[in-house]
Amino acid sequence: MEDALHVPVLLQECLDGLAIDTDGVYLDGTLGLGGHSFEIASRLTKGRLICIDKDDFALKRASERLAPFAGRVTFVHSDFRYASSVVRDLGVGSVNGMLFDLGASSPQLDDAERGFSYMQDAPLDMRMDRTSSLTAYDVVNTYPAEDLARIFFEYGEEKFSRKIAAAIEKVRMAHPLETTSELVSVIKGAMPASALREKQHPAKRCFQAIRIEVNDELGAVREMMRTAPDALAPGGRLCVISFHSLEDRIVKTEIQKRENGCTCPREAPICTCGFVRTLRSVTRKPITASEAELKSNPRSRSAKLRIAERV
Ligand SMILES: C[S@@+](CC[C@H](N)C(=O)[O-])C[C@H]1O[C@@H](n2cnc3c(N)ncnc32)[C@H](O)[C@@H]1O
Ligand SMILES: [Zn+2]
Numbered sequence: 001m002e003d004a005l006h007v008p009v010l011l012q013e014c015l016d017g018l019a020i021d022t023d024g025v026y027l028d029g030t031l032g033l034g035g036h037s038f039e040i041a042s043r044l045t046k047g048r049l050i051c052i053d054k055d056d057f058a059l060k061r062a063s064e065r066l067a068p069f070a071g072r073v074t075f076v077h078s079d080f081r082y083a084s085s086v087v088r089d090l091g092v093g094s095v096n097g098m099l100f101d102l103g104a105s106s107p108q109l110d111d112a113e114r115g116f117s118y119m120q121d122a123p124l125d126m127r128m129d130r131t132s133s134l135t136a137y138d139v140v141n142t143y144p145a146e147d148l149a150r151i152f153f154e155y156g157e158e159k160f161s162r163k164i165a166a167a168i169e170k171v172r173m174a175h176p177l178e179t180t181s182e183l184v185s186v187i188k189g190a191m192p193a194s195a196l197r198e199k200q201h202p203a204k205r206c207f208q209a210i211r212i213e214v215n216d217e218l219g220a221v222r223e224m225m226r227t228a229p230d231a232l233a234p235g236g237r238l239c240v241i242s243f244h245s246l247e248d249r250i251v252k253t254e255i256q257k258r259e260n261g262c263t264c265p266r267e268a269p270i271c272t273c274g275f276v277r278t279l280r281s282v283t284r285k286p287i288t289a290s291e292a293e294l295k296s297n298p299r300s301r302s303a304k305l306r307i308a309e310r311v
Contacts, residue, residue: 007296008035009303010241013287014099015039017239017307023047024096027087027231029080029224032105034062040099041069049073050090052080054129058105079129081223084231094233101241102221104128104211106299116211118203121181126207126214136210140183141176145169155218155246156209164190164206180207212246221247225254229279232310238279241305248286248304255279255308282307 008014014036018026022045028037031053041049051066051073053059059075066073076086080100087095108128109116115125115136124136143151145165152161167190168177177183184203188196196202212218221242229238242248258279262271287307289300 008039009101009297009300010287010289010293010305011036011039013305014101014239014241015043017282017287017305018097018099018237020044021047021096025092025094026050027083027095027098028052029083029098029100029228030102031062031075032058032101033107034065036099036101037062037066037073038069041066041073044069044072047072047096048092050076050086050092050095052076052078052083052086054079054132055105055108056130058107061107079220080228081220083224083228087231094231095236096233097237097239098228098232099239099241100221100224102217102247103243115180116207118180118184118201118207121179123179124177124183126211128215134214136183136214137176137178139210139213140168141172151209151213152206154209155212156205156207158205158209160191160195166190208244218246218250221250222254225251229258229308229310234310236310237282238308238310239305241303243299243302243304248306251306252286255281255306259308277311279308280311282309 018040020026020040020043022043024047026040026047027050028040029052031037031051034051037049037051049072051062053062054077056077059077063075074090078086083098104116108114112120112122115122124140126136127134145168148168149161149165152158152164158164164187167186171177171186177186187203187206191202232238240251242251259277259281262275263273264271283306286304289297289303293300
């Protein structure tokens with residue numbers, strides 16, 4: 001964990017945001033390497049920590065790291081979209097704080113075999129949960145070209161989305177695309193020379209888009225934001241770190257809906273629409289990394305932390 005890449009993002013900000021009570025119950029919906037969880041668990045005395053990850057490998061590694069706190073930590077292999085059911089099924093009632101550090105972890109991205117990286121050759125996989133069925137291979141080889149183009153455009157903001165989708169369609173008529181390298185070369189082949197000279201790797205945007213699709217990353221965040229806050233005790237805190245605008249928009253909108261979702265006409269003297277406020281934003285603007293963190297941890301560059309409190 002001394003490795004700079006593995007330093008948890010916005011750590012102090014999350015610990016402050018969660019306002020940890022040593023006797024409280026907390027949930028980390030994105031355990032990963034357990035960086036945030038380690039610090040939360042070490043602050044608990046009678047409290048308890050529930051750790052969720054959909055990657056069985058992450059659970060295994062992090063549970064070794066968190067072994068010193070084994071008595072107060074519960075590990076659950078699940079999708080964080082089910083966080084509120086996980087809390088209910090454990091018979092906990094409600095929790096005092098929840099943390100979600102979205103996206104993929106560095107071991108997932110660095111492990112060539114898992115097929116997340118456009119820099120290393122591997123079978124097209126990209127599943128965070130290796131027990132789930134949809135892989136990058138399925139997306140690339142079976143999705144209609146117009147769906148591919150839409151995904152590249154919406155999830156990757158790829159300007160050449162249609163050209164790339166058409167190129168994939170053409171290649172896969174002859175044979176399926178099997179590897180990340182094959183996909184990278186098809187993507188590159190569909191882009192004009194000027195785009196290939198840009199600083200960003202030409203396949204970065206499409207790879208991000210396929211990863212979001214394979215793991216239904218936006219669907220999971222949406223479902224979590226709709227249901228997880230109901231498992232918070234009054235005064236309980238919700239902390240969400242997102243890494244791109246699509247995620248941040250969902251987090252922001254869902255907090256707003258729970259905070260100010262009254263649909264009565266503005267001139268109405270009292271609210272009659274049945275709206276009940278269930279969250280209050282603690283931070284008006286998202287918290288971003290300090291200068292010091294930006295210098296030491298490149299991953300923090302696009303991180304945005306939003307904090308809300310259960311009313
Ligand atoms: C950025 S890492 C978390 C790093 C962690 N905070 C740390 O300090 O080590 C994100 C983790 O969330 C997991 N994950 C992503 N989406 C998930 C989902 N919908 N449900 C459960 N786990 C998810 C990934 O498998 C990955 O391990
Ligand atoms: Zn109203």
